[in-house]
């Protein structure tokens with residue numbers, strides 16, 4: 045599985061060995077990991093397999109001027125874990141392919157693997173395969189994660205119905221604000237910067253939702269709330285009404301937006317890469333979700349309603365007026 049590139053073969057194997065120490069919880073499921081032509085993995089009985097992959101390209105998805113190799117590995121892994129969370133699943137195995145330029149040293153590769161391991165270990169995810177090749181220009185990382193879910197327990201984008209309540213975990217817009225600080229070379233707010241460079245997949249929250257069959261649909265917020273809710277609405281054939289006054293915003297984001305004379309709501313609507321979970325809850329399950337929130341087992345906020353499709357995607361603004369939901373439109377209205 046591993047081709048030898050510019051990095052020495054022994055160094056590479058050392059990197060991989062360290063990165064691929066299999067966490068205890070998943071050991072019995074890895075019959076063969078790195079070292080053969082393919083990994084041999086044992087599915088858990090009664091579960092379906094979830095598979096997701098993400099390709100990250102230098103200068104498109106990340107900037108090495110302000111991202112360390114460790115952070116890059118961490119984020120690449122976490123983005124994939126977040127997709128499994130969005131399906132209500134448990135991530136189990138990760139494979140990583142790298143295309144390295146002449147700039148990357150064996151230390152850099154090791155740092156990338158360390159970042160991957162830091163994301164995977166707490167989640168009980170085993171790194172079971174990889175490949176490396178040379179790239180003439182930019183660095184590329186392709187991560188694949190396999191997870192599993194109860195046979196009919198996976199959360200789809202297509203399950204939302206009119207009358208369902210809409211919730212989101214955590215806070216929105218932080219990662220976009222962190223990226224702006226990094227691009228401006230201002231390391232003034234470590235919370236926002238960490239939210240951009242080292243996001244957290246909402247795996248525990250996903251598990252609560254999946255175990256209790258509490259959500260009718262879910263997606264992770266990778267492109268911004270206004271864009272991602274559109275996927276749920278299209279797949280489910282519904283509309284939505286989001287209340288801007290209820291969007292969860294961190295105090296750090298409010299401060300950042302104020303300093304830039306921008307509305308924090310615009311960050312929440314269009315800011316990408318927060319990796320929070322956006323999910324819908326049928327009326328009969330709302331009390332159970334609210335109980336989880338009260339007991340602090342689920343950190344989530346109700347932000348609106350699913351409506352019939354003909355009503356479209358709408359937003360209640362801060363002033364209480366209802367308008368079409370578009371991230372851009374909101375920004376313009378605020379001038």
Ligand SMILES: [Mg+2]
Nearest residue numbers: 127130264266
């Ligand atoms: Mg996603």
